[in-house]
Amino acid sequence: MTKDKETVMLTMNGQTITAKSGTKLLWAALDNGIYIPNLCAMRDKPEPEAACRLCWVEIEGRQSPITACTEPVAAGMVVNTTGEKALKLARTGFELLMASHALDCARCSANGSCELQKIAKVLKCSLKPKRFRQLLRGLPVDESNPLFTYDPNKCVLCGRCVWVCRKHVKSGVLGFAHRGFERRITTFGDEPIGKDCLNCSACVKACPTGALTMKDGKKKTDIA
Amino acid sequence: MTIPEPEKSLEEQNRIIQEAGQILSGFSRKRESLIPILQQVQSRLGYLPREAMTTIAEYLKVPAIDVYGVVTFYNQFRLNPPGRHSIRVCLGTACHMKGGYITLDAWKRRLKINPRETTPDREFDLDTVACVGCCTMAPVTVVDNKPEAQVEPTKVDGILLAFGHPVDTKDKEKSESR
Ligand code: SF4
Ligand code: SF4
Ligand code: FES
Ligand code: FES
Numbered sequence: 001m002t003k004d005k006e007t008v009m010l011t012m013n014g015q016t017i018t019a020k021s022g023t024k025l026l027w028a029a030l031d032n033g034i035y036i037p038n039l040c041a042m043r044d045k046p047e048p049e050a051a052c053r054l055c056w057v058e059i060e061g062r063q064s065p066i067t068a069c070t071e072p073v074a075a076g077m078v079v080n081t082t083g084e085k086a087l088k089l090a091r092t093g094f095e096l097l098m099a100s101h102a103l104d105c106a107r108c109s110a111n112g113s114c115e116l117q118k119i120a121k122v123l124k125c126s127l128k129p130k131r132f133r134q135l136l137r138g139l140p141v142d143e144s145n146p147l148f149t150y151d152p153n154k155c156v157l158c159g160r161c162v163w164v165c166r167k168h169v170k171s172g173v174l175g176f177a178h179r180g181f182e183r184r185i186t187t188f189g190d191e192p193i194g195k196d197c198l199n200c201s202a203c204v205k206a207c208p209t210g211a212l213t214m215k216d217g218k219k220k221t222d223i224a
Numbered sequence: 225m226t227i228p229e230p231e232k233s234l235e236e237q238n239r240i241i242q243e244a245g246q247i248l249s250g251f252s253r254k255r256e257s258l259i260p261i262l263q264q265v266q267s268r269l270g271y272l273p274r275e276a277m278t279t280i281a282e283y284l285k286v287p288a289i290d291v292y293g294v295v296t297f298y299n300q301f302r303l304n305p306p307g308r309h310s311i312r313v314c315l316g317t318a319c320h321m322k323g324g325y326i327t328l329d330a331w332k333r334r335l336k337i338n339p340r341e342t343t344p345d346r347e348f349d350l351d352t353v354a355c356v357g358c359c360t361m362a363p364v365t366v367v368d369n370k371p372e373a374q375v376e377p378t379k380v381d382g383i384l385l386a387f388g389h390p391v392d393t394k395d396k397e398k399s400e401s402r
Contacts, residue, residue: 177293178296
């Protein structure tokens, strides 16, 4: 990677914005107050996960929409975050996610700070879309940790908890296992989260949904 | 849910660690070695016990959960020791149409295990396959590498009886397809 720190100018939704060269479009947008739905992106991750498929934008001169978390800014680029094609892809992705989400906002401690609620609003989409048949996972909720609860049925498999967990515990407590519909965030041998866990709660803070929540009712934003 | 493995004696655990160690010494400590290592350890031990997985993780300096993630992702890897008899229920298109899932339910009910598990007495292990190439015989179950034709629940009982396995008919109606 070159160490060019120069800034580039580009147009986003008709607005002229600047960003450091090399920055991905998603961060350039968020830093300039333009929200693009996103679940899996993390700033300090060298390679974007690009797993949630929600951050679609349209770029002038490109045939089809592009994921904003993978595309670096370029001088003179003209970006539209609200194009119909991009929104259509994002909505479909979101509807698929929510088709296997154990929705229960009223009793969820993420209620009000949940990224899914925010995305639904931005996409003008219901949290309970009708297009796809609902298929819930019915996995057991893990209450074993003294500080937090893990409900895999609300997990969107964004991988953010896995990434931050490995920054705190070298050997990594959380990870992905199993395949297809069975895929989930879990521990070695699908054991309760507790062994090897430092109780740092970094994963709870990183989680964009109500899958990882504090037991004492603390909001994610209150975690030191 | 934890790894559904039978209990092992300390001696057996040490043997596993030692055998895994022998195989590991032939590999460089690179992440890319993971799948070939898992394949060799499994062909030596018949399955991938948790002690083998943690030994491999330490050697490659990767989180144990990542080894577990790979093992649970690929169908070729087993977490359970093979049984004396292998039961493979075909769920290919033809067998599916002919009620392969009903056959699978019958096996699950009789052996009281799920696919990719082994009975506690290590007599039988159960798994599914996707078409074994004799669709006219659907629904097929491959018993010890021999495809059996038209395996409906009554034939499941017949095969088990031939193995001298007592068939408990009390739980006949307790189908719990997943
Ligand atoms: S995770 Fe979000 S969308 Fe799901 S129940 Fe909780 S608040 Fe609602
Ligand atoms: S538990 Fe939360 S942070 Fe982890 S993958 Fe699921 S939704 Fe993402
Ligand atoms: S934020 Fe771009 S794919 Fe998830
Ligand atoms: S589908 Fe079962 S043998 Fe072909």
